[in-house]
Amino acid sequence: KNQVEQSPQSLIILEGKNCTLQCNYTVSPFSNLRWYKQDTGRGPVSLTIMTFSENTKSNGRYTATLDADTKQSSLHITASQLSDSASYICVVSDTGGFKTIFGAGTRLFVKA
Amino acid sequence: NAGVTQTPKFQVLKTGQSMTLQCAQDMNHNSMYWYRQDPGMGLRLIYYSASEGTTDKGEVPNGYNVSRLNKREFSLRLESAAPSQTSVYFCASRDRGLMGNVLTFGAGSRLTVL
Numbered sequence: 719k720n721q722v723e724q725s726p727q728s729l730i731i732l733e734g735k736n737c738t739l740q741c742n743y744t745v746s747p748f749s750n751l752r753w754y755k756q757d758t759g760r761g762p763v764s765l766t767i768m769t770f771s772e773n774t775k776s777n778g779r780y781t782a783t784l785d786a787d788t789k790q791s792s793l794h795i796t797a798s799q800l801s802d803s804a805s806y807i808c809v810v811s812d813t814g815g816f817k818t819i820f821g822a823g824t825r826l827f828v829k830a
Numbered sequence: 831n832a833g834v835t836q837t838p839k840f841q842v843l844k845t846g847q848s849m850t851l852q853c854a855q856d857m858n859h860n861s862m863y864w865y866r867q868d869p870g871m872g873l874r875l876i877y878y879s880a881s882e883g884t885t886d887k888g889e890v891p892n893g894y895n896v897s898r899l900n901k902r903e904f905s906l907r908l909e910s911a912a913p914s915q916t917s918v919y920f921c922a923s924r925d926r927g928l929m930g931n932v933l934t935f936g937a938g939s940r941l942t943v944l
Contacts, residue, residue, distance in 0.1 A: 760937055762933075764932040807872070821872050822871055822872045
């Protein structure tokens with residue numbers, strides 16, 4: 719069964735600290751993996767997209783990694799800011815274009 | 831440049847009532863989607879439209895109908911609302927076929943069925 723599992727479910731960190739969110743998937747055959755940020759009361763917004771051949775991609779203070787062999791991805795946030803408080807959703811698609819599976823998300827709280 | 835616009839943002843219904851969620855995009859995207867988001871779960875696809883004039887069922891289509899009115903607009907209808915349909919609904923669009931490029935989401939519509 720195609721699945722996307724994210725951990726932790728929620729995370730509290732202090733402003734200025736770094737954190738790493740995890741995503742494990744079983745979607746096959748794999749096409750691409752995306753990380754989205756969803757602010758409270760808003761729709762998800764794309765942060766990064768990675769294909770099979772890419773293992774690192776950065777977007778400002780956000781760096782995503784992908785290990786297609788172990789089917790794992792991580793999203794690293796550097797020097798967190800209060801505005802980083804949001805849910806982060808991992809989304810995996812298959813090559814046939816028939817399946818796009820969303821993880822349940824990690825809820826990040828950044829405290830002053 | 832509004833992107834994807836959904837209405838209404840909030841709605842409360844009684845069991846058995848009907849309603850339509852409206853969605854419009856101004857990015858000339860071909861594909862449009864309706865998802866629902868429930869606590870502790872990932873977004874689940876209700877229906878999608880790969881292009882104007884076509885619609886297909888997603889993962890959880892029961893209790894819903896859709897209409898792709900034109901290239902811009904894709905509506906979701908609940909004919910007889912049930913408490914299990916209490917959720918946050920998101921419309922999204924994408925510009926290249928089913929898989930190309932990223933999804934652009936609306937702000938969501940929070941529906942409560944009593």
